[in-house]
Amino acid sequence: MSGSSANRMRYIGTRITSTVHEKIAQCLEESEMSMETVTQNIRKVDNRTQVGKMNSYPFEGNRDMEAVLELLLTCKANKSIDHFLPFMLRLVLTPSSLLSSTSIDLGTDVRFWKKHDGTVCGFALVDLSVWGLFYLVSPSEEGGELEQEILSWACNRTSHISRGESITLRCRRVREDNSKRISSLARQGFRRDTDREGLRMVRPLDVPLDEPLMPRGFKIRHLSGPDDIDAYVALVNSAIPEATSVETHQRWIKTPEYIPELDLIAVADDGTFAAFCQSYYDPLDLARSTRREGWTDPIGTAPAYRKKGLARAIVLEALWRLKRRGIEDAVLGVAGSNEAAQKLYESIGYRVIYKMYDYVKVL
Ligand SMILES: CC(C)(COP(=O)(O)OP(=O)(O)OC[C@H]1O[C@@H](n2cnc3c(N)ncnc32)[C@H](O)[C@@H]1OP(=O)(O)O)[C@@H](O)C(=O)NCCC(=O)NCCS
Structure with missing residues (x-):
């Protein structure tokens, strides 16, 4: 493959956004490449994707913990997440901790989104056996495109883990006063499980x-x-x-x-x-x-x-x-x-x- 076509492929790969299939179709329209070639090259783009002014990355362990914790505490102060999340997520993500789950592959089931200046503005974790879906979006991005991207990623990841078997993805402990999160979830087809009401006291x-x-x-x-x-x-x-x-x-x-x-x-x-x-x-x-x-x-x-x-x-x-x-x-x-x-x-x-x-x- 020539240097310029490799660059073009890389360019196509970095343009993948929330609706991956739509974008693949768009790339195919713009080029004469086969679906297979485009898909292969998307995988080569270092497992990173771009949403507007943000990139998303697989979780890279301790290096990212501090930024994720910062985001957790910002979201908690903004009253967008349940009080228990900061403590619980920290335990889930610390490999030696009580809650570290053998069912989570930190490399593939945890992802975060960064602005170009390096600020972490989104985070998500999918664990089908215990925790379900947990995600964070910085207050300025709540209810917007990034939140949709995160939810799409979580649904795709869940389908991948379940290998196409029908499965229920559960986003736990959504605060009833977080209307932006509730409407973002509704836009992605999530519905409230009325059997499970929790009270924070x-x-x-x-x-x-x-x-x-x-x-x-x-x-x-x-x-x-x-x-x-x-x-x-x-x-x-x-x-x-x-x-x-x-x-x-x-x-x-x-x-x-x-x-x-x-x-x-x-x-x-x-x-x-x-x-x-x-x-x-x-x-x-x-x-x-x-x-x-x-x-x-x-x-x-x-x-x-x-x-x-x-x-x-x-x-x-x-x-x-x-x-x-x-x-x-x-x-x-x-x-x-x-x-x-x-x-x-x-x-x-x-x-x-x-x-x-x-x-x-x-x-
Ligand atoms: C809830 C629970 C902890 C109460 O324990 P307990 O030792 O019986 O409670 P106490 O005897 O100290 O009762 C104190 C007050 O609790 C309330 N209460 C306790 N049991 C109650 C019952 N069955 N129905 C209504 N009120 C009750 C009352 O207000 C009572 O005050 P009162 O004595 O003036 O009526 C117990 O029922 C339990 O272990 N339940 C299962 C586990 C559980 O639900 N834990 C809490 C999870 S968040």
């Missing part, structure tokens, strides 16, 4: 807080280490079926984010574990957010010990521990259908700040 800690009042015959303590894990996992799964496993908790207690003093259990006098409340915070988020935010999640009481005031006492204890560490807002998530938990949280001072829904598209 916050309890400010800089206003009066009740003291925990433990029912007689129970004590609160934190997990003392690996010896407690089997009984702890049995307790959690008795309250929330299949919520965790011994292996997951063993990995969690080895992460830098784990603080043993915030991993609380209520223990009966006979030694039985009866209730739990896990708290934590993301140091990176604390350093950047206007309010210092911590989490009380998950929370639960074994069925045999419910309605004794255990959950109320253990959550209040957790809130005091977070407050003493300088946390200003305690955050948690609860299903819209879980009235018992909502009543408990409201009685402790949590308020709903937004609802969230999953959006799904069958591919």
Whole structure:
């Protein structure tokens, strides 16, 4: 192939935008090349594509993490994404972390979009077994062409992973107040999964807080280490079926984010574990957010010990521990259908700040 035709091919490749097939057809109209030749040359263009003034790239590991985190925190401050995303995505993308998923191929299932000045303005991750689709767009690009490009990429990637089998792509935890994201998803054929309503609730800690009042015959303590894990996992799964496993908790207690003093259990006098409340915070988020935010999640009481005031006492204890560490807002998530938990949280001072829904598209 001559140098000039190679350059032309490269030029054609870099013009591939959101609707790949449309562009291929356009290239074919402009040249006498076969579809096969064009496709081959698109692949040669270093796996990068261009949307208007943006290029997209496969994720290149730690090098890109900082820019993606910057975008996460910008989106969070702009109220375009759910509060839990920054912490969760950071864990997903850190290979040694608790949530790093073996089902994600970081080279192909994660992609980001950059402006020509190098600023990261879009990010997406597709993981069909656990996380579904997560994506970010910088506030100035919300609802525009870039968001459409990201969603097209995610749908194409999903179809590729599923090898043409029909599959549902799920975009989780879309805030009901993010109208731009909702209409972008609708334009791509996603619809709201009405069965799954989630509530994000916050309890400010800089206003009066009740003291925990433990029912007689129970004590609160934190997990003392690996010896407690089997009984702890049995307790959690008795309250929330299949919520965790011994292996997951063993990995969690080895992460830098784990603080043993915030991993609380209520223990009966006979030694039985009866209730739990896990708290934590993301140091990176604390350093950047206007309010210092911590989490009380998950929370639960074994069925045999419910309605004794255990959950109320253990959550209040957790809130005091977070407050003493300088946390200003305690955050948690609860299903819209879980009235018992909502009543408990409201009685402790949590308020709903937004609802969230999953959006799904069958591919
Ligand atoms: C929700 C849950 C944690 C409550 O635990 P608990 O130890 O029974 O709660 P408490 O005894 O401390 O109750 C405190 C308050 O919660 C509310 N509450 C608890 N159970 C309730 C129920 N079944 N229906 C309505 N309200 C309920 C009440 O407001 C209660 O106050 P009251 O004593 O004045 O009525 C428990 O039912 C549970 O583990 N459920 C399954 C797991 C779960 O849903 N976890 C929360 C996920 S976000």
